Amino acid sequence: MKPANLQLIGTELCILWQDGSESYFSAEFLRKHSPSAQNIGEKDIFGNQYGGHGSREFPGITIQGWDFQGNYGMSPWFSDGHKSGIFSWEYLQSLDAR
DSSP states (O other), rough: OOEEEEEEEEEEEEEEEEOOEEEEEEEEHHHHHSSHHHHEEOOTTTTTEEEOSSOOTTTTEEEEEEEEEEETTTEEEEEEEEEOOOOEHHHHHHHHHH
C-alpha cells in the first residue's frame, strides 16, 4: 500500500495511507531504524559483518526532507547528513506495527 500523503509535522514524519490509516514516526526513531548499510552494516558471502557498529541513539535529530524512490519508498534526509537509507512502504508499515 502506498501513502496518499506525507508531511513533516514538527519532528515527526506523518503518513496518510491510501486506506485512510495514519502513521507517525519521530525523526529519532526513523534514524535509529534506517535500513542503510551504514546503519545496519552488510555481510559478505562468508557472513563477515562490515559496518553497522556506530551510534544507535540520535537525540535531537530532525528530518530535513526526503526523496521518493520510485513507487516503492522514500529516503529521508536527516540533520546529521545521513540520507542513504531507503525506507520501502512495506518497511514503514512494519515499523508502525511495532
